[in-house]
Amino acid sequence: MNFKLKITLVAIFLCAFLGVSAQRQANRNELRAPAFPLITIDPNTSAWSYSDNLYDDAVRHWTGKPFPLLGVLKVDGVAYRFMGKEDIELEAIAKMAEQAGWSAKFTMQEPSADWMNVDFSDEGWKRGEAPFGTKDKEPAAKTDWQEPKIWVRREFYLNEDLQGKPVYVEFTHDDDAIIYVNGIEVANTGQATGKNRRVKLPEAAVKTLKKGKNVLAGYCYNRVANGYFDFGLYTEKKNSVIFPQAAKQLSVNVQATQTHYEFDCGPVRLEVSFIAPLLLENLDLVSRPVNYLAYTVKSLDGKKHQVQLYVEASTNWALNHPLQESTLAQYKSGGLAYVKTGSKSQEILGKKGDDLRIDWGYFYMAADASKTRTATGDGLTLRSAFMNDNKLDSSDKGRQLVLTQNFAVSKSYSDKILLGYDDIYSIQYFGQNLRPYWNRNEDSSIEKQFEAAHKEFATLRTACEKFDVELWNTAMRVGGKEYASLTALAYRQSIAAHKLVKAPNDDLLWLSKENDSNGSIGTVDVTYPSAPLYLYYNPELAKGLLNHIFYYSESKRWKKPFAAHDVGTYPLANGQTYGGDMPVEESGNMVILTYAIARMEKNAEYARKHWEVLTTWTDYLVEHGQDPDNQLCTDDFAGHFAHNANLSVKAIVAIAAYGHLAKMLGMNDVAKKYIAKAKEMASIWKVMAADGDHYKLTFDKSGTWSQKYNLVWDKILGMHIFDEDIIQTEIQYYLTKQNKYGLPLDNRRTYTKTDWIMWTATMAEDIDTFRKFITPVYNFMHETTDRLPMSDWIYTDKPVRAGFKARSVVGGYFIKMLEEKINKQ
Known part of the structure; x- marks a missing residue:
């Protein structure tokens, strides 16, 4: 190819790219979404930001359960958290049953109004082992609960006062629940169900947590079936927050295949795009289980800055429940560096239902191996090492997966992280387990899918930009x-x-x-x-x-x-x-x-x-x-x-x-x-x-x-x-x-x-x-x-x-x- 032709092609590409970028600005979506799509692969791997700013809350699965994804940009030694919140590490005051067995007094007959107070006499109540539930429907239940309502009083003893400390009640409930600490209401769900719901105690309740006897009391109303109740009390570990300083979010713009964010991180501007190349005419792309976190860092003052990117995910991405046992791994293949996690049990297609997360197959993050370091282990240890410019030593003890990239920027620098999931088998269809469409012929692998996504990134990003503009303009014209x-x-x-x-x-x-x-x-x-x-x-x-x-x-x-x-x-x-x-x-x-x-x-x-x-x-x-005649229609809730x-x-x-x-x-x-x-x-x-x-x-x-x-x-x-x-x-x-x-x-x-x-x-x-x-x-x-x-x-x-x-x-x-x-x- 001669020099003039190269220049012409470059110019055409730049004009096209700048034109699309200009269109993106013109087509900015000003909707403050109820939640912003981040990683959207299938019903199992579907992660969202539930807050106005990407750093105001943990990234969450569509069910609302945390799918921790933490992003930090360190510029000239100063760390700016731009994505997610650090998972606060807790110490148990009174563990939930899924962590350690506990028993308590309970009744299924409505007690007097003061039943939740410390000095209430529960002498006539029964004693049962938690969790409480309908055992024929909930195998994990230890005490059978078949009546509509249950009242539970759990005594625990403290060696010191907890005044001034952050304390949380965590509970799983089906259905409505009210929780009390020493007679003070600290949580009231209304008509709802929830798993591992966590609520921070108000100061008035924390003040009552004194040395000696205390009472954690709970009421639950099972409206239909599948009753279940478990609750515990926790406090924060000291010095568990390493990245307190957030970046300043400037904008968010949701388009069909992409969600774009802009941040100020001190002397640099950070642009982040979550890209899912779900172009429906291409079934292989629709099925490819890989999304992108693409980013660009721009110097605002024209000076050279030393920059380090830190992206951390949790084993939650491959577990139904965060306390399940999991595995961690890191390796290199096809020019990419990977971190990987999955459950130890690997019960393929082992669960069915609504409020569930996948716990078979494996979650991956990957990036260019020549530019990326990987680590796995304890989150607090890895974050501290990154913050203090120490080597990130890996261990198999912990629940975090980390990718870091180091670079200098005086004008602009761009790169990407790839995130994906291999579910191995996706669906059981009339008794036969089916592979995902991308591996329908059993001739592919998750590494091949990541490698293709890596190589095709520039082309696919341009295609996504074009698609987003076309969809927006069509929708604008007609509606x-x-x-x-x-x-x-x-x-x-x-x-x-x-x-x-x-x-x-x-x-x-x-x-x-x-x-x-x-x-x-x-x-x-x-x-x-x-x-x-x-x-x-x-x-x-x-x-x-x-x-x-x-x-x-x-x-x-x-x-x-x-x-x-x-x-x-x-x-x-x-x-x-x-x-x-x-x-x-x-x-x-x-x-x-x-x-x-x-x-x-x-x-x-x-x-x-x-x-x-x-x-x-x-x-x-x-x-x-x-x-x-008398029957349901699609509006069956009516x-x-x-x-x-x-x-x-x-x-x-x-x-x-x-x-x-x-x-x-x-x-x-x-x-x-x-x-x-x-x-x-x-x-x-x-x-x-x-x-x-x-x-x-x-x-x-x-x-x-x-x-x-x-x-x-x-x-x-x-x-x-x-x-x-x-x-x-x-x-x-x-x-x-x-x-x-x-x-x-x-x-x-x-x-x-x-x-x-x-x-x-x-x-x-x-x-x-x-x-x-x-x-x-x-x-x-x-x-x-x-x-x-x-x-x-x-x-x-x-x-x-x-x-x-x-x-x-x-x-x-x-x-x-x-x-x-x-x-x-």
């Missing part, structure tokens, strides 16, 4: 800046709630985990709201959301004439585990989405492959969909109810979708029959649901209303089954029912579902009306006091969630973009 902000935040959240594998029959499986709900895998009524994102970017992934349900029925494992709800509890996909069926809901979802796939692909071959079961489901809807007008809409739209699929396949007689039937049912619906200036929640109750979000598919897919005035009548009525933070789901409660608001808004005829529905949702996310990955189930009259977090259904936010794409075809 405005607030809509663009929400879709940018939703992108990684939705993707990270899935796992990509290949079935033994070569089906692509894009399996969701029903996060923060019940942990179901491949849930159809989670697929339905999630689908717009995958229909828009890659219909093969949309098929991956449906394939397991088709297989479940076609293999005769599922024998009912309607679609199943799920195929198990994550990560075990061995058959439905949800307790109740949703026959109209799930059948309608499957048929509608199959037609949406056909429209995106401009052919119905996928429907042809599954025609027999689609026909069975559609005929079920013809028979049962006009006026659904409970069972009959005559659901919106559920009837779904059935009718699905019947029409089946008719249009038949038309695409040349089955004209079938098409005419089912489209005519859908129109007939829609005419009946209009009469049954009419209630003056709007349409009812249920056919049998006047004076009620609900969002008819299922109508959006009649509009988007251009089927025109329902009279067009129905949608506009509803939209105008909804505008009179909005609260500060959004449109309620229906007249019964003030809560709503944000994904359904997006669908309802998309039925509006113009962007201004669309934005009237979107702005309150944006304001909720910007102002909510619940710091966690976006909730889709929120209250509309106050900035708190009703439930749910980190769920895939925010993929439904992309329905407005999908509408434009389908209409352009």
Whole structure:
């Protein structure tokens, strides 16, 4: 290559890079996210910042449990903590049962009001060994607790007063818990469950902790099942904080595949980007279990500065519970230096459920071996050594993994850390353990994945910048800046709630985990709201959301004439585990989405492959969909109810979708029959649901209303089954029912579902009306006091969630973009 050509190529690259950088500034997302995505690989490896500043709190798993990730930049000997908080090392005053056995007096009959006081007589109470729980449901429980409520009094003795010391109560509870120290309430969870929740005691309670006898008392109310209760008391070790000085965060900017931070660290500027190259057209990239922490350090004064980067992770990343035994390792391979951790037990696919972290496979951090030093061991020791410029000596005693890089900067310096997870086996599918998609042929290794990620970094970063700009600009055009902000935040959240594998029959499986709900895998009524994102970017992934349900029925494992709800509890996909069926809901979802796939692909071959079961489901809807009997819909938190007008809409739209699929396949007689039937049912619906200036929640109750979000598919897919005035009548009525933070789901409660608001808004005829529905949702996310990955189930009259977090259904936010794409075809 001649010199002039080299110069030209460099110039082109710089212009492109600077152009994208300028676009990033122009497209800055000003949303103060409820939580900021950092590492987003799958439901197991999903880490977030729950605070405004990256250094205000520990990095956390989507469940809220700490996934410690500590970042420090030392500049000319001064350390600036820019990421995470140091894990405070505690000394036990009264250990929890998971660390050491303890016993206490307890009763399941409500005692007198002073039961928590030190001088209360518990002479008539029983004595039991902790933890307390329903032993048939919780094997770890030592004392069987079958009644709804339990009161526990735990005496402990001190050798000295604790006044002036930081003291914490730590407890695991299912469900509601209240904890007292010497009669003073120190924790009250309200209606909630939690594992290893830690609360710092107020000074008034600490003052009572004196030499001699003290009482730690706890109350727990098990509302449904699986009761469990354990609690203990702890104080901080001395001198356990090595990096008290934080950097100054200047900005944070969430885009679809990246989260960008800027910090001042004394005389230098630090830019940090968390990059997940989740480009949905490339399934190998979607599956590659490696993310980047990229950084740039710039001198602010033009002088040369000696800089040291310290990045520390914890064994928590590979454990369900932080006290599980783990292994630590460090090695070099393929030009990269690695630190690695995993559980000692390695029970592959050994746990299923919702509020769990993975404890099989291995977590890795890696970086260029020529520039990086590694260490493992005790966090306090490693941090002290780094702070004092001493050698970082490794040991197998401790729970921390460390990478450090040293360099000088007078202008600018850039590098990266790679973080990833090898789960070895990802999913059990009807009895067979499946490798992750990236190793579907068993011809790869985690090192090969890291090496590819390392070599392709520059290319992938440019691709991510380009993708982020394109997504932002498209969302801006169709829905405005607030809509663009929400879709940018939703992108990684939705993707990270899935796992990509290949079935033994070569089906692509894009399996969701029903996060923060019940942990179901491949849930159809989670697929339905999630689908717009995958229909828009890659219909093969949309098929991956449906394939397991088709297989479940076609293999005769599922024998009912309607679609199943799920195929198990994550990560075990061995058959439905949800307790109740949703026959109209799930059948309608499957048929509608199959037609949406056909429209995106401009052919119905996928429907042809599954025609027999689609026909069975559609005929079920013809028979049962006009006026659904008492059953659940996707909004199952609202409970069972009959005559659901919106559920009837779904059935009718699905019947029409089946008719249009038949038309695409040349089955004209079938098409005419089912489209005519859908129109007939829609005419009946209009009469049954009419209630003056709007349409009812249920056919049998006047004076009620609900969002008819299922109508959006009649509009988007251009089927025109329902009279067009129905949608506009509803939209105008909804505008009179909005609260500060959004449109309620229906007249019964003030809560709503944000994904359904997006669908309802998309039925509006113009962007201004669309934005009237979107702005309150944006304001909720910007102002909510619940710091966690976006909730889709929120209250509309106050900035708190009703439930749910980190769920895939925010993929439904992309329905407005999908509408434009389908209409352009």
